[in-house]
Amino acid sequence: MISSINPTIKAFAILIPGILLSFTFDVFTPLVYFLFILIVTFTMSDIPFIKWLKIFSPFLLVALSFAWMTILYTNQTFSYGEVLFTLFGIEITRGSMITGISLALRSLCFVCLSILFALTTNSTKFMLSLMQQCKVSPKITYGILAGYRFLPMFRDELQILRQAHRIRGFGRTKGIKGKWQQFRRYSIPLLANGIRKAERVAIAMESKGFTGDTDRTYYHEMNVSPKDWIFFFLIVGAFFIILAFSYYLGYLNIFGKQF
Structure with a gap:
């Protein structure tokens, strides 16, 4: 296959x-x-x-x-x-x-x-194959993997934000000004949550000894x-x-x- x-x-x-x-x-x-x-x-x-x-x-x-x-x-x-x-x-x-x-x-x-x-x-x-066969830096590949894992989480958080705004009376807005205000209401919380998650991932990787060195062993060969x-x-x-x-x-x- x-x-x-x-x-x-x-x-x-x-x-x-x-x-x-x-x-x-x-x-x-x-x-x-x-x-x-x-x-x-x-x-x-x-x-x-x-x-x-x-x-x-x-x-x-x-x-x-x-x-x-x-x-x-x-x-x-x-x-x-x-x-x-x-x-x-x-x-x-x-x-x-x-x-x-x-x-x-x-x-x-x-x-x-x-x-x-x-x-x-x-x-x-x-990503593992790129690291092992093409010798791509782990910093790049693990960064891509982390970002890829964040996408479904951002989608879920955006849905939660929309529902929370509807409960508080903030529905869909019309016009360019309204769309811009809506974008700000969504982007700032998402950006703050993204920074928090990135810091947690960085701390977790550092605590497990990740240094980005290419000379390393792999659990999955x-x-x-x-x-x-x-x-x-x-x-x-x-x-x-x-x-x-x-x-x-x-x-x-x-x-x-x-x-």
């Missing part, structure tokens, strides 16, 4: 194709890789389809809007080929259509890769196993195989240059 893959290896496996995809401007490469990511997502992970669909659907609308605006306002470098039709006085060429669809498919690939990583990765294990490298070469290797097929079939287009 993908959830058991080392988070750092998984991050690089997803990051490399994501960056390289941004250089391709044909339809074939991102389309085939998008289908490949879908197959990997639903065969090698336990992500519920309904949950995945709820996260993916808004980005689908965003990708379609990207495609539409790119088709209408494509740079001259990519507006090659014959004119397919005219819309509102704007000539839609074959090149602009391909570029717009390619941009939408690349965006969907980025979204699918991001969802795959986010829903199959434990945040704590990811994050190791890199052969299955991690198999996953890495599967995700990255599949991209280069698709890229080779695209070149062989004559579809590969990099920055408007056909290969």
Whole structure:
């Protein structure tokens, strides 16, 4: 299962194709890789389809809007080929259509890769992996973890503040001045509570001997196993195989240059 893959290896496996995809401007490469990511997502992970669909659907609308605006306002470098039709006085060429669809498919690939990583990765294990495999400073990683843990607490405290204000007769205000006053009523108590919690966390970490030194032992050891490298070469290797097929079939287009 993908959830058991080392988070750092998984991050690089997803990051490399994501960056390289941004250089391709044909339809074939991102389309085939998008289908490949879908197959990997639903065969090698336990992500519920309904949950995945709820996260993916808004980005689908965003990708379609990207495609539409790119088709209408494509740079001259990519507006090659014959004119397919005219819309509102704007000539839609074959090149602009391909570029717009390619941009939408690349965006969907980025979204699918991001969802795959986010829903199959434990945040704590990811930070531990960054410390142990990438030698990131514990001060940075533990600081990120502490801030991440505070987010649900801030949400709960904000809800409590809102309820307390309603009991005292402070409902939702209208206008810019009212919104600003409401923001002050919420932000000052939240900021004060955040400072108190940060001080408590700092004292607790210092009392347990945390100095931020990279030369330290870990209770949870994050190791890199052969299955991690198999996953890495599967995700990255599949991209280069698709890229080779695209070149062989004559579809590969990099920055408007056909290969």
